[in-house]
Amino acid sequence: MQLIRAKDYDEMCAKAAEHVIRTIKEKKAPVLGLATGKTPTGVYRKLVMDHWQNRTSYRHVTTFNLDEYVGLGSDDPTSFHYYMRENFFDHVDIPEQQIHIPNGIASNLEQECLQYECQIEEKGGIDLQILGIGVNGHIGFNEPGTPFYSQTHIVKLSESTREANQSFFNSLEQVPKYAITMGLSTIMKSREIVLLVSGKRKAPILQQLLSSEVVCEDLPATILKRHPHVTIITDQDAYSS
Numbered sequence: 592m593q594l595i596r597a598k599d600y601d602e603m604c605a606k607a608a609e610h611v612i613r614t615i616k617e618k619k620a621p622v623l624g625l626a627t628g629k630t631p632t633g634v635y636r637k638l639v640m641d642h643w644q645n646r647t648s649y650r651h652v653t654t655f656n657l658d659e660y661v662g663l664g665s666d667d668p669t670s671f672h673y674y675m676r677e678n679f680f681d682h683v684d685i686p687e688q689q690i691h692i693p694n695g696i697a698s699n700l701e702q703e704c705l706q707y708e709c710q711i712e713e714k715g716g717i718d719l720q721i722l723g724i725g726v727n728g729h730i731g732f733n734e735p736g737t738p739f740y741s742q743t744h745i746v747k748l749s750e751s752t753r754e755a756n757q758s759f760f761n762s763l764e765q766v767p768k769y770a771i772t773m774g775l776s777t778i779m780k781s782r783e784i785v786l787l788v789s790g791k792r793k794a795p796i797l798q799q800l801l802s803s804e805v806v807c808e809d810l811p812a813t814i815l816k817r818h819p820h821v822t823i824i825t826d827q828d829a830y831s832s
């Protein structure tokens with residue numbers, strides 16, 4: 592794992608955006624794996640700015656988001672669909688049919704998971720996966736204890752994850768209890784992974800991840816130690832606290 596220590600959030604986002612832009616310029620039909628949450632919003636801002644200033648095009652790009660809440664439709668302002676449109680997709684030239692986000696209101700959620708996994712395979716897998724990390728070490732919504740062999744599946748969110756995401760909702764009760772998430776094995780099949788870690792709140796888990804010599808399901812992000820091409824980009828707050 593390569594570690595890049597950015598001096599602040601802005602520099603962390605700029606470095607992550609560079610990875611994305613390089614990938615979409617190098618590949619003929621790049622496939623991006625994308626994350627939501629507080630951490631990557633600045634990366635999307637940089638990508639949108641670059642799109643307008645440098646005309647970087649997304650016409651040839653396919654995307655797969657990591658996860659979506661069960662029970663929230665794409666028009667719900669608290670859904671990850673909505674987040675992605677608002678923060679990124681509405682501001683670049685990516686064709687709608689090349690955007691993939693699990694459908695949290697699918698009538699058959701198990702089938703939705705299987706289909707999502709197949710769609711990723713059909714596109715030849717993910718070239719670059721952007722990840723954030725939960726305070727409990729989750730990546731995607733793969734909570735501690737999730738099997739390393741997991742593929743896209745339905746997960747019961749831990750209370751700490753629901754609390755961490757409460758700020759996107761009016762109250763904790765409104766935060767869904769379940770989500771669809773790419774599994775750990777789905778994430779590990781990506782050819783390159785960039786993990787973003789920002790803010791003092793994430794300092795303990797980053798410390799634990801970097802110092803841990805064991806790779807174990809209790810700390811899902813440790814699986815990344817087995818991946819040949821992972822870059823962790825952290826800001827000073829997450830690194831030095």
Ligand code: F6R
Binds near residue numbers: 626630
């Ligand atoms: C989001 C996702 C989650 C978040 C993580 C950190 O699509 O899969 O793993 O990356 O919960 O969230 P923030 O960035 O809000 O601290």
